[in-house]
Amino acid sequence: MADSPPKNKSWYNHPPAHRAIAPPPFPPRPDLYDEVEWAPHLSKHDAKIARRFWSLPDSFLGESLGEQPRFLRPTNDEEVHAQPMHALARNVYDHLMREHLVPLEPGNWEERWVDSGLNAQAWSFDDIFAGQGFDLGDMTEDPDRVAGQLISGMKVQQLRDTLEKRNLPNAGTVAQLRQRLRDDKRRNHRKYRVLPRSDLTHWGIERDDTGKYAIEITDESAIGPLDMYTCAILVSPYNPTYWLSRAYCHYQQALFDLAVGDAYRAQLLCEVLVNPLIRNRQPGLYTRTWQALEQHIRAQERDPTTGNLYPEAELLRQPNGINYFVPTIRKAIQNVISLSLAALQCWEDYYIKEKELLHQTIMIDRDMVPFKDRSEVMKPIVRKLAGAKLTPEYFFYERRAGNAFGDRRYPYDADDKDRSADGFVDKATEVLINQNGSLPWKKCKVHVDNGTNSDAQLSMVATEDIKAGEIIFVEIPPIRGHLNLRKLPRGEDVQPLLRCDNCQRPLPARHQENYSNEVQQGNLREACGCISKQLPIAFCPAPNQGDETCAENARARYHFRACGKDWEWLHNSMRPITSILRGSDQQYYTHTNEAHTTLLSLLLREIFDITLQRRERDPHLMAHEIDELLVLEGPNNWQNQRFPFTLAGNVQVPFDILMQLGVDIFRDLTFDTWVIQLILRKLTAHIVPWDPDLRKPTTIINDKQFLPGMVQMKLPERKLAILDPTFHALYLYPGFSLFNHACPPNNNATWGYDPEVPNRLLVWSLRPIEKDEEIRISYFHPDDDEVSTITLERVLGRPCDCGGPHINQRRPKAAAR
Structure with a gap:
């Protein structure tokens, strides 16, 4: 035979043909088991509240379709009987299929949002709760505790501490303590407040009573669809229906990175239901997910006019129960992820996810058509746009990445940090210089030009005359990432x-x-x-x-x-x-x-770890607002700046890190996707390789x-x-990040590492520097002569603004800021 192995030589001693076995589409995930303490199982009362938050915007979503033909309309008797199976995702799926061939254009999302009427739709406290028979005391979050904590889930000491702060008696049984707290809330609170923000008064940032919470519902202030879905998730975090609805809401607002994050979490919950291989790997998550969906249907299982069971409630009682509803949710999730990745120009991830569900389940032709048609329509678009990534300006580790624009505001970002304020600048000097134990001398301070606003560029100026060759600044990295080379x-x-x-x-x-x-x-x-x-x-x-x-x-x-x-x-x-x-x-x-x-990812882990530790003193501290990150540039400084995005780097791996650290990524929205993206953008703009x-x-x-x-x-x-990886030792130096760049020979200082402590960074003067003169350093090696526009922005975090004889083609080596 022609294919027989050579004589006297074992066929099995040969490796498979090169690239005969394709690598896994995404990096490995950790073998998690009992790292996360899941929230208690959902009560009937909480399920009704969560469904109310979800049903109001979802019903409006269905009504906004008008008389247009529905994608999920039945075409035969079999599909007529299958209609109840779509109950949890019908409106999202029908909306998605209106324009499923190409993703939403970021430039016209606002016009479409207005056309749909969703921008003007809002619900007040009365709209949501009046006449529903809810126990307002139990559903209202306690403002003195951790985000998302309901009275029904509070422990004895939490109840006693909260009652003491309210000057109420804190003795009695658990039931008495809970009832006392509920009664007090009924008397004094006709509001629903969730997602408390960080206390940044030490930075001169005052958040009044209305600014302390990301979402607040009163009779005077109403909330829109995005907030409604978020409230539903906070009450019932293991329901993939709510994550899907919020993902599509993010998609409609062209927040594609957030849409991917929400849809990915919905997908994780669905996989727990349908994949027996992972069902018991994180004990308790399967039962909570199943019960969340079951309680969602049972929260409104009868027609109030006839008293008859709704079709989906009847289906729930059949042998497959919840499993009947999962396929439609999964298909909607898949389309949200695919369209969002295409909008972000993550082409490799897009092709992998586009085919994923087709390989995992059998679908009728109607559900397969969107994937097949989209593939054909997108091919010429992908060829055109993907060609831009073939230029040599990108480092290898970014060649796969898509683009997310940095100046777009995230909905729950407070947007109240004025880096030009005197209090902020003084605090930055105090933290980075005066409290810097590695810096015995104080020869510089943080400065901002008078008359600038919140998008100001901070700088370092000399506080005294400095001689040539003097050490000006020393810093040990508070955030570090050491990758073990293989x-x-x-x-x-x-x-x-x-x-x-x-x-x-x-x-x-x-x-x-x-x-x-x-x-x-x-x-x-x-x-x-x-x-x-x-x-x-x-x-x-x-x-x-x-x-x-x-x-x-x-x-x-x-x-x-x-x-x-x-x-x-x-x-x-x-x-x-x-x-x-x-x-x-x-x-x-x-x-x-x-x-x-x-x-x-390693730096991201350290930021999560530090945040969780500091929350023992400040329970509402947000990860993107720890001192080391707060001082850095933000969206105000990222006009027209693009940041890399991949499914693994921006969503999968960060979520896995959080879960290994014990964080419930479904329940704890203080680590929501937008927080992770802000952290990654700050790191991208400021990290330095060692x-x-x-x-x-x-x-x-x-x-x-x-x-x-x-x-x-x-x-x-x-x-x-x-x-080897492009970078295998990365650091964030918050103080060093405030030294602005100047192309040689306009820089008056330079930087390097301490030979005694290898990762301690030093800045020293190249020539005499006068008091109040700005200290500028070059981020490039003197021999670099090929820096492109793209790599320049990667190093500086923004276009070069030094005003010197900038050479259009120079290449960075000194820093990846």
């Missing part, structure tokens, strides 16, 4: 160097063994249990007896809930993946998940070719180094 095992000479996670000092190879012994012996002053994990995190010992160790420093500043957890999956989501050659124990690289634009090699002039790598496994095994490690 090297093919070919001897000790190619093993990654072990470094201290706190200061990046190199550690001897024998240190890992000694370190493990210290952990086993309980000597945790200089050690951390993370050394024994699959990806070891090490800390160096104290230089002198009595000095603070790096482990102690880390545990005091950033190493909190993340400590002790297995984060190998997170590192694998942004680095090359290996496989073993058949018939041997040799490894080779198959693909890299860096292409999913996930390189900010890697010393990136300080040298090199060619931008925008493509990485993975050679066949047998070929890789013959190449020296230096030849394979091109497959």
Whole structure:
């Protein structure tokens, strides 16, 4: 036979043909089990409230279709009998199918929003609650506790603390305490307030009573569809119907990144229902999701005029129960995700998700037509727009990413941070300079030009005359991301160097063994249990007896809930993946998940970890408003700025990080998608790479070719180094980010890293600087001469505004700000 293996040679010793096995479409997910404490099961009372929030805007959505033919209209007897199955997603699905071939144009969403009448539709306190028989005391969130906390779910100490703050007796049984709090709310509160905002008074930002909550419903203030769906989610977080409706509302408002985030969560809940392989991997989520949908239908199961069961309530009593309703929800979710990814120009993700459901379930032709037709219509559009990403201006890790515009306001962002205010500028100086323990001298301050407004560009100015060569500023990174490089095992000479996670000092190879012994012996002053994990995190010992160790420093500043957890999956989501050659124990690289634009994920984890720790003192602190991020630029500074977006980097991986840290991504909307996107944008505009090699002039790598496994095994490690992640040590220096750029030779200062503490950043003067003169540094290496417009904005976070002899073609190496 022609295909028989050669004699005397095992067929199985050969690896599969190069690229014969396609890599997974998305990075690996963690094996989560009991990390998250889910909310209590939904009560009948809460289910009625949640359905009321959802049904009012959903009914209006259906009415806005008018007399137009419905996509889900029955065409035969079988479909007539199947109509009740569409009850939970019918209006969203019918709306989606009106224009399903191409995504919504961002430029005309407001006109279409007005045409639909949804922009003018709002509901007041009376519209929602009057005559419904709701227990207002139980449904109103307690303003003194965590967002989304209902009285029925509060524990004894929470009830007592809340009653004490209200100057009410706090003794008695749990039932008595709850009733006392409900009675007080009925007497004093005819309002519904949710999503409390951060207290930023220490930054000079005063949020009055109306600004303390993102959503407030009273008789005088009404809310629109988006807020209504959000309130439904807060009451019943495990109902994929509510997440789908809010996703489509976000899509209608051209908030495509938020639409993807909501639809992704709806998809996770649906997968728990339909996929038996994951049903028990997070105990309790399956039963809560099933019960949320069941209670949603039962909350209004009879026709009030006839007393008869609605068809969907009758269907609920059939053998498949809730499963009857899931297929329509899944198909609507799939269309929202596909259209949103296309609008964001995430073409690779778009093609993967567009085909996903077709491969997972059998659908009738009517439901398959949108996917088939859209594919044909979009092909020429994709070819035209995707060609722009073939230019060499993009680093490899962004080649796959779509674009999200940075100056678009998110609905729940308070938009009240005036960076030009005296109080804000003074606080920035206090936090970044006066309280900077690494900076014994104070030679600069934060400054803003008089007469500027909230989109002002802050700067650093000298507070005294500075001589040439003087150290001006020193900063240790409060937010850090250290990616463990994966090297093919070919001897000790190619093993990654072990470094201290706190200061990046190199550690001897024998240190890992000694370190493990210290952990086993309980000597945790200089050690951390993370050394024994699959990806070891090490800390160096104290230089002198009595000095603070790096482990102690880390545990005091950033190493909190993340400590002790297995984060190998997170590192694998942004680095090359290996496989073993058949018939041997040799490894080779198959693909890299860096292409999913996930390189900010480790910094994102640290921000989540720090936020959760600080919430022990400030329970309403939002992650994008911690001190280290609040001082940075925001949407006011991002006019016409585009930020990378991928499904994995902006949605999947951030949600998985939160769940591994114990956050309920369905219930806790303080980590909603918009918060994550704001954090990622701030990081994109301000991160700095530590890697010393990136300080040298090199060619931008925008493509990485993975050679066949047998070929890789013959190449020296230096030849394979091109497959390493573009950045494997990234830092955020909030103070350094306020030094503005100037193209050489107009810069009067420069920067680098401390040779004694490798990740401590230094800024020093190049020439004498007079008092009150702005200190400007060059972000580029002096030899760089090919910086494009796109990479310039990536480094500076905005177009160059130094006013100097800007060379149109220069290439950045010094920073990825």
